[in-house]
Amino acid sequence: MKIQELADKTGLSIHTIRYYEKEGLLDTRHVQRDNNNYRNYSDAALERMKLIKKFQGIGCSLMELKDILKDHDTNTRSNQQVIEWISSKIDEIERKKEEYDHMLATLNLMLEYHIALENDPEKAQAMLKRMQSMQHTE
Amino acid sequence: MKIQELADKTGLSIHTIRYYEKEGLLDTRHVQRDNNNYRNYSDAALERMKLIKKFQGIGCSLMELKDILKDHDTNTRSNQQVIEWISSKIDEIERKKEEYDHMLATLNLMLEYHIALENDPEKAQAMLKRMQSMQHTE
DNA sequence: GTAAACTATAGAGTTAACTCTATAGCAAGC
DNA sequence: GCTTGCTATAGAGTTAACTCTATAGTTTAC
Numbered sequence: 209m210k211i212q213e214l215a216d217k218t219g220l221s222i223h224t225i226r227y228y229e230k231e232g233l234l235d236t237r238h239v240q241r242d243n244n245n246y247r248n249y250s251d252a253a254l255e256r257m258k259l260i261k262k263f264q265g266i267g268c269s270l271m272e273l274k275d276i277l278k279d280h281d282t283n284t285r286s287n288q289q290v291i292e293w294i295s296s297k298i299d300e301i302e303r304k305k306e307e308y309d310h311m312l313a314t315l316n317l318m319l320e321y322h323i324a325l326e327n328d329p330e331k332a333q334a335m336l337k338r339m340q341s342m343q344h345t346e
Numbered sequence: 347m348k349i350q351e352l353a354d355k356t357g358l359s360i361h362t363i364r365y366y367e368k369e370g371l372l373d374t375r376h377v378q379r380d381n382n383n384y385r386n387y388s389d390a391a392l393e394r395m396k397l398i399k400k401f402q403g404i405g406c407s408l409m410e411l412k413d414i415l416k417d418h419d420t421n422t423r424s425n426q427q428v429i430e431w432i433s434s435k436i437d438e439i440e441r442k443k444e445e446y447d448h449m450l451a452t453l454n455l456m457l458e459y460h461i462a463l464e465n466d467p468e469k470a471q472a473m474l475k476r477m478q479s480m481q482h483t484e
Numbered sequence: 485g486t487a488a489a490c491t492a493t494a495g496a497g498t499t500a501a502c503t504c505t506a507t508a509g510c511a512a513g514c
Numbered sequence: 515g516c517t518t519g520c521t522a523t524a525g526a527g528t529t530a531a532c533t534c535t536a537t538a539g540t541t542t543a544c
Contacts, residue, residue, distance in 0.1 A: 212490070222491090223533055231531090244540060246491055266449045270531070287463050294457045298450060305446050308439050311404045315439070319432045325425050350520070360521090361503055369501090382510055384521055408501070491540070497533075504527070511520075 214249045218257040225257070232274050233260060266301060352387045356395040363395070370412050371398060404439060 211222045218225070229239060229247075238253035256277070263273055276293070317339070324332035353360045367377060367385075376391035394415070401411055414431070455473075462470035 210491080221533075224531085226492090227532065244491080246540080262449065262452075265445055287460055291457065291460045291464075294453055294460065298453050298457065301446050301450055301453070305443060305450075307403055308443050308446070311400065312436065312439055312443075314400075315432055315436050319429065319436065322425055322429045322432065326429075348521080359503075362501085364522095365502065382521080384510080485544105487543090489540100489542075492538080494536090496535075499532090500530095502528080505525090507523090509520105509522070511518100513518085514516095 209249050209254075211247050211249070214253060214257070217254055218261070220257060220261075228257075228260065228270070231270055233270065233277060267304070347387050347392075349385050349387070352391060352395070355392055356399070358395060358399075366395075366398065366408070369408055371408065371415060405442070 209217075211225055214220075214225060215222045220228075226247075228234060234253060234256060238250055238256055240248045240250075242248050259277075260270075260273055263276075264270070268276075317335075321332055321335045321339075324335060347355075349360045349363055352358075352363060356363070358366075364385075366372060372391060372394065376388055376394055378386045378388075380386050397415075398408075398411055401414075402408070406414075459470055459473045462473060
């Protein structure tokens with residue numbers, strides 16, 4: 209498929225797709241050139257783009273992805289090293305999830321407070337006091 | 347306290363702290379000037395820095411934080427609007443958490459596969475087949 | 485056969501969030 | 515009082531990840 213089609217299918221811009229190639233995130237299995245020098249993308253390219261988006265969504269940089277994918281493609285690292293990378297990534301995500309849970313708790317408390325402000329001023333007052341006394345203990 | 351002390355207590359650089367001020371994330375309750383024009387930070391500044399770091403950790407931009415905090419400070423928005431903002435933020439974080447869960451599942455599968463490669467080649471082979479048949483169904 | 489639409493490259497521009505540099509005014513220790 | 519270290523400002527530089535522009539070749543539709 210040509211670049212515009214891939215762009216449509218991935219939701220990325222053609223600029224971004226060419227940028228990813230320039231950054232070394234694609235290889236010959238993903239892009240070839242036609243006689244007219246137009247890029248011709250395989251289905252593997254589509255899969256790779258999806259994978260990149262997914263990993264990017266959880267905070268991986270393109271640099272990191274490039275390393276991992278190159279690795280995945282050429283098997284330069286030992287299986288042990290791959291296992292270690294995956295494990296540390298899992299830890300990282302789990303830490304991040306805990307952060308999110310903490311923020312969720314905070315936001316839910318904030319929400320409860322603002323709803324109380326509307327319906328139950330006394331409760332709101334009580335919550336405010338409770339929150340202030342927490343300020344310096346966390 | 348002076349800027350270096352705040353930097354030490356927050357883990358931010360003095361450059362970053364001044365940058366935050368320039369970007370409008372602090373006001374007179376956080377910073378005042380001494381006679382010699384040195385900045386003098388209150389404990390509120392410390393709290394604010396912590397808050398910024400927390401929200402930034404879950405993907406809020408400084409711009410967004412500026413809006414929220416300005417809001418929080420001056421009460422320009424109605425309580426209803428604040429409730430809506432908090433609710434949408436909660437939704438956002440919950441979506442993000444699901445993404446993380448999905449990635450965790452993927453990574454755990456990858457881990458299991460690589461461990462099987464070491465100890466149980468047959469299992470690894472079976473997993474590979476299973477994963478390949480999943481490729482085009484998701 | 486020509487205009488519109490798509491593709492190519494090289495390289496400049498953008499944005500967020502820092503990060504650093506140069507220059508200069510205070511401050512604290514000895 | 516001098517050196518060392520902290521503070522100030524203005525503005526330049528950096529990094530990642532795009533995003534866009536200029537210029538030019540190719541394809542497609544009419």
